[in-house]
Amino acid sequence: MSSSSAVCQPASLLASEQILQDVFGYQTFRIGQQEVIEAVADGRDCLVIMPTGGGKSLCYQIPALMREGLTLVISPLISLMKDQVDQLNANGVTAAYLNSTMSREAMQDTYRAMQSGEVKLVYVSPERVLTRDFLERLYDMPLSMVAVDEAHCISQWGHDFRPEYAALGTLKQHFDQLPVMALTATADETTRNDIVSRLSLVDPHTYLGSFDRPNIRYTLQEKYKPMSQLTRYLGGVRGQSGIVYCNSRKRVEQITEKLCDNGIRAAAYHAGLEHDERARVQEGFQRDDIHIVVATVAFGMGINKPNVRFVVHYDIPRNIESYYQETGRAGRDGLPAEAVMFYDPSDLAWLRRCLDEKDEGPQKQVESHKLNAMGAFAEAQTCRRQVLLNYFGEYREEPCGNCDICLDPPKRFAAVEVAQKALSCVYRVNQSFGINHVVDVIRGMQNQRIREHGHEQLSTYGIGREHSHEFWVSILRQLVHRGFLTQSIVRSSTLQLTEKARAVLRAEVELELAVPRLDIATRSAKNDKLANRQYDKKLFAKLRKLRKAIADDEDLPPYVVFNDASLMEMAEMLPTSAGEMLAVNGVGHRKLEKYGNVFLGVIEDHLIAGIDER
The missing domain is CATH 1.10.10.10 (Winged helix-like DNA-binding domain superfamily/Winged helix DNA-binding domain)
Known part of the structure; x- marks a missing residue:
């Protein structure tokens, strides 16, 4: 069945720039965002490849507010749905989600809101979207567009193929005029072509952004005594948020226990834990009550936490896509962050042995190719960022100056x-x-x-x-x-x-x-410059304390109130009026109305105290 009657036509109710500033509080678009937004606002299909933290969400959230009707966002993780909805609601945007954690009554209320046009965005899982009941409901709703997040999951050539994504291509059969946007951070050329084909995108506007995350320093340590290496590293980043990835549940639990014994606030996360325990850890991390999560790859895909300052890979990942996605959870706010990997060639040999035990076929060949590429990255003697970007087809001639090879060239x-x-x-x-x-x-x-x-x-x-x-x-x-x-x-x-x-x-x-590289004590001038921005660090600490109190009171993660980058900008610009506060990135009209006075009050008290001290 093909239907176009329920699909709303584009309507430029507000210019994209005005929505960006008034609703989301940002002064300018990042590279690529505006062209994608205008394309989908005009009703075109889109394929968007942007790095983690590159601003993909705004590429469909802003058109959702520009166009009449309901935007459907297909997302694989419940935690990510809730996180996105919390942030949208905090900015004054009516958004909701549908998932298995909800009561029947809550689901019916959400369906009624979708039908009546009370919500602009609804997040759903790929499993739910193509059920007969859900599709029948959609026929009677004023649909505007569909956004498919983590779109690489639809491709057999991607690193995280999920069968439940495979049927999403039939959406075009049901709604042939409906604009569909596919978004992902990690897709090589073969995977990109497969996404377009499987989702039946029609002449899509394609945006291939840079895969570079210049604020992340990539470093590798030879793995000798990994537990003492990890403890020593964490001692240098005390109080900061970070993730430690391991390849097995047993190792996650062992490391967590040892870190806690050393007085480090860490918690374990893996698929073998009870749902309530995983939810507790994730929420504690989001709210800065837990500083470090030790996890398998089961953790993090749904994490939208902007102030993760470091990601440590205790074991080498199975492919560069996973490594890129996992390291990309650091520094989403654009501030300096670090990705550290402990590498032992025997770990790579163990992964190869596991792969050898699988049945022969195309999937094994894909996995073998990706594992070999990961090994080449780990053993590279040239700029790691160049190796990483080259893998995704983004060729750079100049070394980055912000990885261990550039900072401390092998002698x-x-x-x-x-x-x-x-x-x-x-x-x-x-x-x-x-x-x-x-x-x-x-x-x-x-x-x-x-x-x-x-x-x-x-x-x-x-x-x-x-x-x-x-x-x-x-x-x-x-x-x-x-x-x-x-x-x-x-x-x-x-x-x-x-x-x-x-x-x-x-x-x-x-x-x-x-000459053996025995540690990663070096630091780049580039990151030092970023880290030493001229902001009032005492005021920044006061603003973080206020943010945490508000967030706890409202039962929200602190960054939903304001992220670290916004607080740092406040401590740098020292706004004393509503107009000056609106000039801070991340402060829109809704957040100014809700939080502006209390933050301005803390800034004013701090400035007065400074005068009194002099």
Whole structure:
């Protein structure tokens, strides 16, 4: 059945710029937003690729207010629906959602509001949208447009294919004149073409934004003693919001327990927890009651929290798309943020072994390709941002200056002698032990395992005492990468010499290796400049305290009141009137009316106290 009678025609009730300023409180559009908004407001289908935090939501929220009728937003996660609706309502926009957490009465009330035109946007899951009951209701509603969020889920070539998305292409059969907008942050060219085909988009206006998030610093640490590395890193970012991703539920729980034992406010999140516990953790994180969430990839897709300052990958992700999405949860407010990955090649080998156990077929080939690309990113000796952007087809000639490779370029040294010590030790322990035991022998450690095997009697015992454990682990890994050693997965990752090692042992070739990178203490001038904006830090702290009190009183996440970037701008501009407050990004008329006086009062009291102190 095809229907166009229920589809509302475009109506420029308000200019997009006026809505942006009056409703959402922003002075200017970000790159790409306005052209997309005008295209869909004119009734065109759209494909929008924008990075996480790039402002995708406004691309359909503003046209929803420009056009007559109801905008349907298809979103995969209940938490994201609630978050978006809370923020829209806080800005004075009538929005609602339909999901399985609601009572029958609440759902009926929402349906009535949709029918009568009382709401402008309604968020629904892909599973609900194509049920017979829901479609029959839609025929009688004044539909304006449909926005499909996380649209990469519809493609078999995407990193997160979801069967429930596959049927969304039939929407065009039901409503052939209905403008449809597909939005995602992560889609290579093959995935983009698949989205257009599967959603039956007609001559879509396509916006391919930059995948670059310049405020995020990408850094990688070699994974030696990951728990102590993580604890040390978190000690330097105390009080800030962050996410630590792991590849297993067991590891999530172990790390959370250890962090809590060290006095760090952390909570675990994974799909194996009870629903109420997951909801408690997510809400506590949204409201800044919990600073750090340790999670599997089950966490975060529905998080719209702008003030996440760091994301740590305790384990390497399975593909670059996941890595990009997960790191993109940091710094959504545009302020400096950091993405740290702990990398051990054996983690990559474990993921490959898991993949090998899957049935042969196109899906396995896709996953293998993506895993290899992730490994290449982790082992890159060139600018990480260039590697990341190149993967998505965005080519940059200049290095970014804001990743560990740019900030601390790998230094080379003549490494024949060091390599000989390492290779000789592998040989002396009969090529039957893994990296850590070989390092213990080289460094002359005294432990039970060395004594059990009599390895303290070897000629290579203690020949590398002058270097740290981390140094020798790095050397051995580089020798694996360069093909002088192999790690046998079937023999518990034991090190074995290759034929290529013979020439090094005989000093018949020259060899350079990278000086081991033992930490990520460096900081970029670029991010320091951002971090050292000239704002009143004492006032910023007072404004955050006020925001938290208001948010708790209204049962909202603090950033729904104002985000950190808005508070920082207030502490920088020091507004003392309603007109000056409206010039702050993120302050629209509704928020000025609701919160303006109390925030202006705190700013005024702070300024008076400053005068009195002088």
